[in-house]
């Protein structure tokens with residue numbers, strides 16, 4: 001079965017740690033898509049949406065910490081963007097809990113929600129993060145490697 005979102009280079013920000021977290025979000029959206037196509041029922045969809053919201057909060061918190069630690073000048077703007085995204089998905093979650101069905105239309109909204117976050121928002125901090133010494137891949141990650149070598 002085709003996926004709602006296929007991971008591709010356009011979604012990569014070029015920093016492995018961030019990409020791995022975005023891939024978790026992509027997987028959760030695909031899981032939600034499958035549950036709807038296979039008619040697993042509203043309860044199952046609400047449960048997956050709940051995990052998506054929880055992981056999104058964690059992911060945003062990580063990004064916001066990194067932005068603060070690394071002195072990212074657009075921190076406030078980006079944080080505001082995260083807050084909007086969270087409130088959109090919270091509204092959605094509330095509607096589902098009240099009995100509204102999760103539709104394909106809604107899935108497309110979520111797909112745009114996620115890709116917009118990555119491609120419009122996150123791509124903007126990458127050059128700043130790299131200039132402050134963030135490593136692109138785990139293999140090159142200094143303290144992690146040193147710890148066990």
Ligand SMILES: [Fe+2]
Nearest residue numbers: 063117118122
């Ligand atoms: Fe992100």
Ligand SMILES: [Fe+2]
Nearest residue numbers: 063117121122
């Ligand atoms: Fe972000």
